[in-house]
Amino acid sequence: MGKKGFILCVCQGTCPSFTKMDIFAVLSDVRREKIFDYVCLHPQLCVGDGEEFLKVLLSGGETDKLYIAACDPQMQSKMFRDAFEAVSFDKANHIPLDIRNKTTEEAVAAIKELAANNP
Amino acid sequence: MKEWRGIQREEIPWYPTIDAEKCISCRTCVDFCKNDVLAMDETTGKATVKTPFNCVVECRTCARLCPAGAITFPDEEAFTAYLKEKLERS
Ligand code: SF4
Numbered sequence: 001m002g003k004k005g006f007i008l009c010v011c012q013g014t015c016p017s018f019t020k021m022d023i024f025a026v027l028s029d030v031r032r033e034k035i036f037d038y039v040c041l042h043p044q045l046c047v048g049d050g051e052e053f054l055k056v057l058l059s060g061g062e063t064d065k066l067y068i069a070a071c072d073p074q075m076q077s078k079m080f081r082d083a084f085e086a087v088s089f090d091k092a093n094h095i096p097l098d099i100r101n102k103t104t105e106e107a108v109a110a111i112k113e114l115a116a117n118n119p
Numbered sequence: 120m121k122e123w124r125g126i127q128r129e130e131i132p133w134y135p136t137i138d139a140e141k142c143i144s145c146r147t148c149v150d151f152c153k154n155d156v157l158a159m160d161e162t163t164g165k166a167t168v169k170t171p172f173n174c175v176v177e178c179r180t181c182a183r184l185c186p187a188g189a190i191t192f193p194d195e196e197a198f199t200a201y202l203k204e205k206l207e208r209s
Pocket residue numbers: 009010011012043044045046047070071072079180
């Protein structure tokens with residue numbers, strides 16, 4: 001069975017939208033829930049090397065679903081489209097979540113809810 | 120004044136530049152950025168840079184999302200060199 005992966009993308013961590021949460025606490029809390037097969041952090045997925053990261057990550061075909069907690073879901077779809085297409089990752093398996101301006105607890109709750117609603 | 124990694128933010132020339140001629144007034148950039156950097160100019164109806172130093176250093180998302188290619192940022196190589204030098208001296 002394919003794996004479920006989770007990426008937290010945080011606008012370099014310096015964006016005010018991400019200062020209410022403790023980034024590492026979010027990741028650790030999410031790991032403790034054992035919802036995903038792997039979790040990782042990326043500072044800025046929407047630039048060139050971020051796209052490269054997505055391509056490398058998905059090219060082996062092991063990831064079935066990729067949950068990305070970052071900015072606006074519609075914008076995520078636009079920004080990651082080329083990377084997904086390049087490695088034939090079905091965009092329907094990208095599950096986006098906006099976690100801007102959330103606290104640690106709010107972000108973790110939203111991520112859990114997202115995973116529960118999109119198994 | 121805010122700081123970015125120990126450097127006064129105002130000393131870092133990183134913010135978008137909007138070409139009003141190219142802007143098609145779609146609001147995508149203004150709606151996306153939550154940092155109060157951008158605004159629609161009431162008289163011209165175009166996007167403008169309201170609070171440049173609120174812009175997140177090295178963020179380029181609004182430029183990436185602009186359908187008209189109206190938003191630009193400093194040259195990547197030159198800016199990276201500038202930041203490195205600043206960080207080494209700070
Ligand atoms: S993908 Fe979204 S959250 Fe990540 S760096 Fe780009 S704008 Fe920020």
